[in-house]
Amino acid sequence: MAISSPLRELPPFDPDQPPESNAAVAAWVHEIRACDALIVSTPEYARGYPGSLKNALDWLVGTDAFVGKPFMLLSATSRSTVAQRTLTTVLETMSGAHIAGASITIPILGTNFDETQIRNDPAFGKLLTTALGRFVAEVRNRGLERAIAQPPT
Numbered sequence: 222m223a224i225s226s227p228l229r230e231l232p233p234f235d236p237d238q239p240p241e242s243n244a245a246v247a248a249w250v251h252e253i254r255a256c257d258a259l260i261v262s263t264p265e266y267a268r269g270y271p272g273s274l275k276n277a278l279d280w281l282v283g284t285d286a287f288v289g290k291p292f293m294l295l296s297a298t299s300r301s302t303v304a305q306r307t308l309t310t311v312l313e314t315m316s317g318a319h320i321a322g323a324s325i326t327i328p329i330l331g332t333n334f335d336e337t338q339i340r341n342d343p344a345f346g347k348l349l350t351t352a353l354g355r356f357v358a359e360v361r362n363r364g365l366e367r368a369i370a371q372p373p374t
Contacts, residue, residue: 236283240283249281250284253287254284256290258290264304269304274308290317292318293323294319295352298326299326309324320355320359322359323359327349
């Protein structure tokens with residue numbers, strides 16, 4: 222399942238408001254809850270990840286939507302190590318299950334490759350295929366094959 226809720230529609234996090242009090246937040250929580258596993262990719266800004274992602278994650282903290290969710294991190298540059306470490310810590314604190322063996326960096330910074338070129342590049346394609354294979358295997362080992370069997374909508 223592909224996540225369709227745009228993060229820009231989420232209001233600023235307010236711990237005094239339940240997620241169901243806002244349609245965009247309720248949809249976001251519902252979509253994350255419906256996922257069996259997540260692939261998270263984000264740029265690094267000011268040695269962290271973007272505020273829009275922080276806001277979206279904050280809305281999930283008071284729910285069970287992310288609890289036990291397997292996740293992998295996908296980075297497009299080795300320059301984003303601080304964001305990736307910070308994000309891993311936050312997602313693990315939210316009770317997510319980091320599949321570290323599947324989390325990778327594909328160093329495409331400066332290549333101007335599109336997704337087809339990345340997939341078809343011998344080195345990048347193999348790295349991505351291997352990581353996704355590990356992720357799928359781990360999700361299957363956890364009995365979450367529904368996420369893999371369903372094509373994205």
